[in-house]
Amino acid sequence: MIEIWAHWPRWIAAVLTVFSVLLASHPSASQSLQPSGWDAEIRLPEAPDLNPDPRVVEIEMEARVATVELAPGLAAEAWTYNGLLPGPLIRVNVGDRLIVRFTNSLPDSTTIHWHGLRIPIEMDGVPGYSQAPVEPGASFTYDFVVPDAGIYWYHPHVMSAAQVGFGLYGAFLVEDPDEDVGVSDDLVVLLSDIELTEDGVLESPNTGGSTGMAFGREGNHVLVNGKKFPSLTARSGAPQRWRVINAAKSRYFKLAFDTGEARRFKKIGGDGGLLEYSVELDQVVLGAGERADVIVVPTAEPASHLTVVSLLHDRGYGSTELRDTSELIDITMADMPVYRSGPLPELRRNIVPFSTTGATPVKLDLTLSQDPLDKSFQYGINGVPFWDATPVLANLGETQLWTVENTTPWSHPLHLHGFFFLVLDENGQPVRPLEWKDTVDIPFExxxxxxxxxxxxxxxxxxxxxxILDHAGGGLLNAVHLGLPEEVFKPMAAH
Ligand SMILES: [Cu+2]
Structure with a gap:
């Protein structure tokens, strides 16, 4: 593809590129209802598409150390993609081919994992399991077709607690041009945190030793699209669609508005696209790695403010003491007449659950043990950390019914690479609406x-x-060995 284009006059490619950018930035004819510049402070920059083919998105990504501004007067040297924290928003249409020309300019090896995407194993970005680590100064080209609409994200899979904690993550939005949810203004909201010392430098990823690992280290600066408590401007009554990602390495978010009435969330989608039907929620809880697609209708007097906060979430022992609600987003109400919107369309999606008849039962206990001598903690699955584990075996096309029991005093958002699943049951109660998931919170006990x-x-x-990437590094990781002879499997120290 590139070779062919290299022989074309450059101006043709340039004109076509501009044209495709114009098309891409106006997916529907519907007009914005918000004041101009409403999202200027918070909107994520997008990765420029270097490929003129409208069905191919080709971008360059460089992982490098860079200084980023987290708030006025608060800059920090972080690990970034293209000098940005978060990395650039990747925006593609479902079915597009994505090519990422990736260069590692970090002082450490790394990879990119495409969280939630159902792509071939060679593109999954896990060193020792699916690709070799990309060494400092080296490059790797990721190249795959994007199979499903939804909101996803990307991050490294080498020493991930450290590298994600240092700032390496970005949002990945896959749109379906035929999908119409009746809302013209949208925003990708990537939630994270970062741990800085009093001197403003990155904290060691090993603070608190084994106990820090067992709890899961949270950053001391909560970030929304890389900023502390950013602002947006909203017209009262006008709906906005937010795709929310929890990219924090340990922290849970429980989104809420500071004042309750008529400021709820209409959740229309989750990890893997739209839900079976939408639900109205007062709060949206996201464990690390989870996403939500929500419609909000900020409603308040002109020139007043609303605050989106994260309430305390009990994720186990010690997780709510000595902690406060976090302020996430300041919404300034524009001095405009209230928008009187009609009812939003009722969204339905036909999700046919995999039949559990004949499914292979798999029992997975999430476990925590303590060394009797040095008292250090170790996580495991069925009592075994990943470095001693034997994989779950699966045949191609096989359906499995996983029963995951959390025996530990902390919650664990469990993420499966490469496949969607459906959660059928919460403590014996059926789960509705159905949602394609790749990450599910397994609350403590x-x-x-x-x-x-x-x-x-x-x-x-x-x-x-x-x-919770500290937990993965502390042992809570294993693999499904799918359609391969058992002897191929070699447990590696990758996390
Ligand atoms: Cu965990």
Whole structure:
């Protein structure tokens, strides 16, 4: 593709590129209802598409250390993609081919994992399981077709607690041009945090030793699209669609408005696109790695403010003491007449659950043990950390029914690479509406049942792990060994 284009006059490519950018930035004819510049402070920059083919998005990504401004007067040297924290928003249409020319300019090896995307194993970005680590100064080209609409994200899978904690993550939006949710203004909202010392430099990823690992280290600066408490301007009564991503390495977010009435969330989608039907919620809880697609209708007097906050969420022992609600987004109400919107369309999606008849039962206990001598903690699955684990075996096309029991005093958002699953059961209660998930919170001392069907054409060693990345590094990780002879599997120290 590139070779062909190299022979074309440059101006043709340039004109076509501009044209495709114009088309891409106006997916529907509907007009913005918000004041101009409403999202200027908060909107994520997008990765420029260097490929003139409208169905191919080609971008350059460089992981490098760079100084970023987190708030007025608060700059920090972080690990970034293209000098940005978060990295650039990747925006593609479902079915597009994405090419990422990636260069590692960090002082450490790294990879990119495309969280939630159902792509071939060679593109999954897990060193030792699906690709070699990209060494400092080296490059790697990721190249795959994007199969499903939804909101996803990307991050490294080498020493991920450290590298994600240092700032390496970005949003990945896959749009379906035929989908109309009746809202013209949208925003990608990436939530994260970062741990800085009093001197404003990155804190060691090993603070608190084994106990810090067992809890899951949270950053001391909560960020929304890389900023502390950014602002947006809104017209009262006008709906906005937010795709929210929890990219924090440990922290849960429980989104709420500071004042309750008529400021609820209409959740229309989750990890893997739209829900079976939408639900109205007062709060949206996201464990690390999870996403939500919500419609909000900020409603308040002109020139007043609303605050989106994260309420305390009990994720286990010690997680709510000595902590406060976090302020996430300041919404300044524009001095405009209230918009009187009609009812939003009722969204329905036909989600047919995988049949559990004949599904292979798999029981997974999430476990925590303590060394009797040095008292250090170690996570495991069925009592075994990943470095001693034997994989879950699966045949191509097989359906498995996983019963995941969390026996530990902390919650674990469990992420399966490469496949969607459906959560069927919360402590014995059926879960509705159905939602395609790749990450599900398993609250402390609770059990979840989920059904997954492995494709018949993507064999490989697909890992699953807690997305509290300290927990993954502390042992809470294993793999599904799909459609390969058992002897191929070699447990590696990758996390
Ligand atoms: Cu965990």
């Amino acid at each position: 609770e059990t979840r049942q989920l059904v997954v069907q492995f494709d018949d054409d993507r064999p490989g060693t697909w890992i699953f792990h807690c997305h």
